[in-house]
Amino acid sequence: xxxxxxxxxxxESLEGAISLLAELGDSARALAGGQTLLVWMxxxxxxxxxxVDVSRIPGLSEIRQQAGDEVCIGALATHAEIxxxxxxxxxxNVLDCGSGIADAQIRSRGTIGGALGSAxxxxxxxxxxxxxxxxxxxxxxxxxxxxxxxxxxxxxxxxILKPAELITEIRFKIxxxxxxxxxxxxxxxxxxxxxxSAGVQLTLEDDICSAIRIALGSAGLTTITSQEAExxxxxxxxxxxxxxKATEAIVxxxxxVPDQRGSEDFKRxxxxxxxxxxxxxxxxxxxxxxxxGHHEYx
Amino acid sequence: MSEDIDKVSIQITINGQHxxxxxxxxxxxxxxxxxxxxxxxxxxGCDVTYCGACTLLVDxxxxxxxxxxxxxxxxxxxxxxxxLEQDGELHPLQKAFxxxxxxxxxxxxxxxxxxxxxxxxENPDPSPDEIRxxxxxxxxxxxxxxxxxxxxxxxxxxxxx
Numbered sequence: 532x533x534x535x536x537x538x539x540x541x542x543e544s545l546e547g548a549i550s551l552l553a554e555l556g557d558s559a560r561a562l563a564g565g566q567t568l569l570v571w572m573x574x575x576x577x578x579x580x581x582x583v584d585v586s587r588i589p590g591l592s593e594i595r596q597q598a599g600d601e602v603c604i605g606a607l608a609t610h611a612e613i614x615x616x617x618x619x620x621x622x623x624n625v626l627d628c629g630s631g632i633a634d635a636q637i638r639s640r641g642t643i644g645g646a647l648g649s650a651x652x653x654x655x656x657x658x659x660x661x662x663x664x665x666x667x668x669x670x671x672x673x674x675x676x677x678x679x680x681x682x683x684x685x686x687x688x689x690x691i692l693k694p695a696e697l698i699t700e701i702r703f704k705i706x707x708x709x710x711x712x713x714x715x716x717x718x719x720x721x722x723x724x725x726x727x728s729a730g731v732q733l734t735l736e737d738d739i740c741s742a743i744r745i746a747l748g749s750a751g752l753t754t755i756t757s758q759e760a761e762x763x764x765x766x767x768x769x770x771x772x773x774x775x776k777a778t779e780a781i782v783x784x785x786x787x788v789p790d791q792r793g794s795e796d797f798k799r800x801x802x803x804x805x806x807x808x809x810x811x812x813x814x815x816x817x818x819x820x821x822x823x824g825h826h827e828y829x
Numbered sequence: 830m831s832e833d834i835d836k837v838s839i840q841i842t843i844n845g846q847h848x849x850x851x852x853x854x855x856x857x858x859x860x861x862x863x864x865x866x867x868x869x870x871x872x873x874g875c876d877v878t879y880c881g882a883c884t885l886l887v888d889x890x891x892x893x894x895x896x897x898x899x900x901x902x903x904x905x906x907x908x909x910x911x912x913l914e915q916d917g918e919l920h921p922l923q924k925a926f927x928x929x930x931x932x933x934x935x936x937x938x939x940x941x942x943x944x945x946x947x948x949x950x951e952n953p954d955p956s957p958d959e960i961r962x963x964x965x966x967x968x969x970x971x972x973x974x975x976x977x978x979x980x981x982x983x984x985x986x987x988x989x990x
Contacts, residue, residue, distance in 0.1 A: 532876050532877075533855050533856075533857070533860075534855045535855070536834050536853070536854075536855055537834070537854055537855060538834060538835065538854065539835075539837050539854035539898075539900050541900075562901075565896060565897065565898070565901065566878065566896060569896050569897070569898065570877055570878055570896060573876070573877070573896075574877070582854065584900070584901065586901065611890070633878075633966065634881070634965050634966025634967075635891050635944065635947060635948070635963060635965075635966055636878075636881060636884055636891045636892055636893045636944070636966045637878060637893065637896075637966065639887075639890040639891055639892050640892055640893075640896070640897065720965070721962075721965030721966055722878060722879045722881075722965075722966050723879075828965075
């Protein structure tokens with residue numbers, strides 16, 4: 532299958548990419564790893580007249596930790612690069628998420644910025660990044676601004692990014708001591724998008740939950756969060772009753788779309804299991820336990 | 830519209846040989862390799878980044894070449910299944926697939942071999958579970974995978990000497 536014809540432009544700098552995208556307007560798309568965009572173009576879901584290849588812009592794939600315990604991930608960092616980074620070694624949920632995305636081949640090419648920009652609720656990184664309260668640095672014709680990850684997507688496949696605005700960096704704080712995170716996804720097979728996924732990040736102080744974030748992927752038209760679910764656990768111990776109550780609250784907030792991956796009921800059942808599993812793993816990791824948690828597929 | 834599209838000049842090294850061509854931007858890497866260069870060992874299966882039959886190595890990393898444009902590979906070093914055999918001698922992975930019945934129809938085999946190359950480069954002594962994960966982006970509809978896993982284990986042993 533061929534995509535519809537398009538003109539190809541290779542951007543050498545961020546400024547160059549932005550001015551070209553601004554000039555070409557809605558007939559252009561930014562191409563990073565292409566693992567979503569090219570498939571869409573081959574299926575003729577999208578027929579841009581211009582592709583601006585941003586993948587070779589220098590300096591946008593760096594993964595580093597900087598002062599104040601802040602993690603910075605360049606938007607062009609691939610899933611594989613992030614999964615192999617020192618950040619993934621320090622934060623097991625980053626490893627779980629990155630190494631579970633699709634398969635080795637797709638992880639070689641797909642980028643974290645592309646996954647965010649596609650605004651696909653099935654993508655794994657946005658779900659995980661919600662649990663870190665990550666912020667995105669975005670640069671466009673009007674300059675640079677930061678957008679909380681929770682505000683990026685206004686509807687399925689639709690971000691609040693302005694024309695010619697690009698995500699350049701993802702930043703979040705390394706959680707304090709006594710914290711643990713988990714990211715659990717369920718897939719029909721490796722290259723598939725998850726049927727459902729759940730991310731949890733929590734901090735325990737004397738077995739009381741002093742900070743909690745829960746987010747669900749593939750559970751609605753956008754990433755699903757629930758203040759009600761988090762409030763059940765915030766300031767309370769991780770008892771079975773509390774976990775059940777929080778799980779029910781966030782599963783009630785989910786709005787899974789029945790499709791070829793399963794019915795609404797099936798997806799809610801999967802979500803329930805994944806949320807409980809993620810809370811369990813995150814809680815045990817708070818105590819320093821080393822647990823492998825990752826995407827599962829049948 | 831197709832006539833108005835400017836071709837793009839690209840240079841790619843494939844299995845050590847240098848190629849320079851002018852290509853239409855929408856030409857996929859797999860089509861470039863198969864149709865422009867005649868290297869038909871790399872197969873097209875699903876054409877939607879699922880089956881892995883078109884897997885090859887771009888700068889050492891496994892990639893599904895149905896989901897990469899030829900222009901994106903400009904300046905890259907590519908390895909395809911044709912490059913595995915050296916001086917008439919099969920690569921240990923090829924030998925192991927042959928000896929352990931790691932293939933039946935053979936359609937997925939080039940992709941399996943290239944994914945295995947990437948896996949063993951990163952992890953020279955993988956467990957069966959790590960092999961399953963490593964080749965999880967490659968579908969085989971004949972073997973049931975067990976003999977493929979055996980083949981990769983045998984090759985790993987052979988390559989470790």
